[in-house]
Amino acid sequence: MPKPVSTPGTPADTLADTLPSTCPAAALRSVRRARPMEPVEALHPHLFVPTPQRPVRAKQHRLSARTRVIPHSHSWAQIAISLDGVLHLSAPQGTLIAPPSKAVWIPPGLVHAVAMVEEADLVSIYVLQDDPAQGPVLPDLPSCGVACNPQDWARCRVLEVSPLMRELITALPKQSDDQPAPDAATLQREHHLSALLLEELRRASEVHLGVNMPQDKRLRMLCEAVVADPTQHESLADWAADTGASPRTVARLFQQQLGCSFTTWRQQVVLAHGLSLAARGLPIQQIAAELEYSPSAFSAMVHRTVGMPPARFFGQQAGSAAHRVGSGAVSRPTRE
Known part of the structure; x- marks a missing residue:
């Protein structure tokens, strides 16, 4: 009888390891406090x-x-x-x-x-x-x-x-x-x-939902920082500055190592955080605020990335309790 094989170590960084276990606003930046x-x-x-x-x-x-x-x-x-x-x-x-x-x-x-x-x-x-x-x-x-x-x-x-x-x-x-x-x-x-x-x-149709990690050490350091908190910086130049590499070098490494642009890759990270927040019952408008998007910009990004509106992607029906803004919603700077 074939046996499953347990393998020590991690095949790839588990994105869930870096996601916060509580909400709202400060939680996204409290990775180290997460259980x-x-x-x-x-x-x-x-x-x-x-x-x-x-x-x-x-x-x-x-x-x-x-x-x-x-x-x-x-x-x-x-x-x-x-x-x-x-x-x-x-x-x-x-x-x-x-x-x-x-x-x-x-x-x-x-x-x-x-x-x-x-x-x-x-x-x-x-x-x-x-x-x-x-x-x-x-x-x-x-x-x-x-x-x-x-x-x-x-x-x-x-x-x-x-x-x-x-x-x-x-x-x-x-x-x-x-x-x-x-x-x-x-x-x-x-x-x-x-x-x-x-x-x-x-x-079944394939849905591209995932966060690939690169082999290059400089790029991996940047990617790990984005996974930990995708809201820390807004531009590629700011992220690149943390690694000491030029934005052009980082952009080239993304194409070589991951086959996509930084913006496309970061959107997958944002969706991953959004899914985790949605699973804890946050309404879409608050998820958008946590990730520093305006509701309209967040809706457009989700639809462009996965081909469906946020309510469907996050499993929230319009008019349901989960879809309405809760009393704990926090106002934050947003991207348009």
Whole structure:
């Protein structure tokens, strides 16, 4: 039976480690005061190993706030989704962020760590993959013709979770191998649910939510400072001054190391902080103020970055209590 492998060290800086655990205004700059992450071992993956007879297995755990599952790997693929909180998944290339409306695909053999800033239910779907190039598909059932780029399934990806996919994830049996074996009818139902889930997964749209970290030491120092507090400086010139490098050098390093501009990368950091604040119940207008944006500028940035309005992205419906400005809102200088 294949065993998961726990790996000492961190595959990449866990963005959640730097996020504040409390709000409002001063919290964003109180990183050092935040309660550190509580490390826990991998959540018994050896009791949910996928096999040719059961190629898709599901498990669910309620995790306490500021919990971090230590770096580990396993020989099967994984779909990770938080049902009611923001999931931070660290891998060698950086940190991916997934609110409850998103899931993270983790290919076989990849060292990764999962962190939850707030208390939440974490569901893991383990998928047996004889041929990773085929993408997620049951070995005895053909795909319904959805195109599959092998490179897409060889890396971590944040994927949109459709209502159907969410219901399928909820419906999958989650009994471990140390419990009584399921009967034939349950196994048949699990097989049908699994086939449809993987087909939905292949159709899911990728959402670019994550914070990649560079290898260059100077640039990494700058990036770590931005992750700790993206509101500390406004211009690239000010950030570059802290490292002793010229703005032109920093801009070139961003393109070389991360394949994007500083502005694009920083917006991902802002979204990560925004997701964490939203998960604690702050309304969008206060989130914008915490991140030193005006409501209109914040709305435009979110829509431009992820292709949807803030209310949808942060899971807040217009008119709900979470969407209204609370009495604790703090007025701060904003960007237009």
